[in-house]
Amino acid sequence: MRSAKDFFAPLAVGAPTPVTEVPARPSRMIHFFDPSNPKMAAKVPDMVGVSDVLLGNLEDAVVADKKEAAREGLVQIAKDVDFGEHTQLWTRINSLDSPWVLDDLTRLVTEVGDQLDVIMVPKVQGPEDIHYIDRILAQLEAKGGVQRPILVHAILETARGMANVEEIAGASPRMQGISLGPADLAADRRMKTTRVGGGHPGYLVRQDPAKGLDGAPDYTGERSVFQQDLWHYTIARMVDACAMHGIFPFYGPFGDIKDTVACEDQFRNAFLLGCVGAWSLHPVQIEIAKKVFSPTAEDVAHARRVKEAMPDGRGAVMIDGKMEDDASFKQCMVVLELAERLSANDPELATMYEEA
Numbered sequence: 001m002r003s004a005k006d007f008f009a010p011l012a013v014g015a016p017t018p019v020t021e022v023p024a025r026p027s028r029m030i031h032f033f034d035p036s037n038p039k040m041a042a043k044v045p046d047m048v049g050v051s052d053v054l055l056g057n058l059e060d061a062v063v064a065d066k067k068e069a070a071r072e073g074l075v076q077i078a079k080d081v082d083f084g085e086h087t088q089l090w091t092r093i094n095s096l097d098s099p100w101v102l103d104d105l106t107r108l109v110t111e112v113g114d115q116l117d118v119i120m121v122p123k124v125q126g127p128e129d130i131h132y133i134d135r136i137l138a139q140l141e142a143k144g145g146v147q148r149p150i151l152v153h154a155i156l157e158t159a160r161g162m163a164n165v166e167e168i169a170g171a172s173p174r175m176q177g178i179s180l181g182p183a184d185l186a187a188d189r190r191m192k193t194t195r196v197g198g199g200h201p202g203y204l205v206r207q208d209p210a211k212g213l214d215g216a217p218d219y220t221g222e223r224s225v226f227q228q229d230l231w232h233y234t235i236a237r238m239v240d241a242c243a244m245h246g247i248f249p250f251y252g253p254f255g256d257i258k259d260t261v262a263c264e265d266q267f268r269n270a271f272l273l274g275c276v277g278a279w280s281l282h283p284v285q286i287e288i289a290k291k292v293f294s295p296t297a298e299d300v301a302h303a304r305r306v307k308e309a310m311p312d313g314r315g316a317v318m319i320d321g322k323m324e325d326d327a328s329f330k331q332c333m334v335v336l337e338l339a340e341r342l343s344a345n346d347p348e349l350a351t352m353y354e355e356a
């Protein structure tokens with residue numbers, strides 16, 4: 001373990017000083033594109049200002065013989081496209097045990113390090129993986145003359161990573177956030193779902209049987225079933241680990257692109273539990289994430305009323321028959337601060353909240 005006083009010292013001579021607080025930039029959707037796919041790459045400039053984060057994916061979903069083309073495609077995009085103030089450029093590098101990762105890091109950081117906001121690291125197993133990335137990034141930042149530290153985002157997609165999630169979240173001042181990787185995590189845990197995120201009709205709770213005429217349970221009657229959320233425990237634990245270390249939790253991908261309704265439900269569950277965003281795999285999911293991860297006008301209006309009723313956040317008042325106090329004031333401040341941050345980037349939302 002590093003001494004607390006050294007935690008914020010650069011890990012290589014000439015590397016930029018680590019951040020003491022992770023910038024809370026709007027990141028409602030992390031939109032994935034394959035930089036080796038010319039059709040997708042061509043769409044990137046038009047998605048600036050539409051998606052909060054654009055992520056050039058180099059790992060899974062990019063076939064082995066396209067790994068170099070994806071890396072070089074991303075270098076070109078980072079050089080050619082102006083991402084402006086409101087859209088961040090991220091990448092997902094190949095896994096640390098792959099033959100590509102060293103070149104991914106070396107090429108990207110030394111060539112376009114100042115354009116990259118966050119590097120997403122897949123299949124993180126423990127804090128030792130983050131320590132490795134932390135040091136090599138510092139060395140490469142120094143070599144490439146990068147001016148500000150590149151932040152790191154871990155994907156939670158192994159049972160070991162899950163067991164170490166708190167240590168991963170706190171492993172480096174570069175840690176920006178963590179995403180759920182439901183497909184790899186399901187495989188690693190030997191879960192029996194073949195879906196990429198989302199629920200499963202088999203994971204349910206069934207209503208008790210009604211009583212028959214003789215007072216005994218009637219096992220033949222109709223009984224309602226309630227589908228449960230397979231990911232509840234994982235997301236809740238990830239949220240706690242992130243909140244504890246001042247970094248941001250994200251729901252990951254929802255693979256059923258056509259089921260926009262269930263996608264919205266899964267995103268909203270994650271939002272309500274504390275996540276700040278989700279992945280978008282297809283342009284259609286950008287709007288879903290934007291809708292879900294922006295507080296509603298009603299919530300903002302309510303939060304404002306509570307703030308007006310308790311300007312210093314102390315005491316207890318009744319609003320619409322409900323008790324509000326110091327704690328619910330803090331809940332309202334979470335909503336207001338998020339609304340304010342998002343409004344600064346999004347004039348449409350700003351107007352909606354003003355009129356709320």
Ligand SMILES: CC(C)(COP(=O)(O)OP(=O)(O)OC[C@H]1O[C@@H](n2cnc3c(N)ncnc32)[C@H](O)[C@@H]1OP(=O)(O)O)[C@@H](O)C(=O)NCCC(=O)NCCSC(=O)C[C@](C)(O)C(=O)O
Binds near residue numbers: 031034043061157
């Ligand atoms: C699902 C797919 C195959 C459907 O692709 P499609 O071409 O069949 O879809 P479409 O509806 O026909 O596409 C319409 C148009 O949109 C374009 N398009 C389509 N998608 C995108 C995109 N993302 N960005 C920009 N443009 C996109 C597409 O090229 C096409 O352009 P066109 O009108 O000019 O012909 C495609 O959307 C895709 O490849 N998406 C990204 C997949 C990906 O990145 N997967 C990896 C992340 S999930 C993961 O890794 C798991 C995890 C965390 O690791 C773990 O749980 O373990």
Ligand SMILES: [Mg+2]
Binds near residue numbers: 060157181183184
């Ligand atoms: Mg994965």
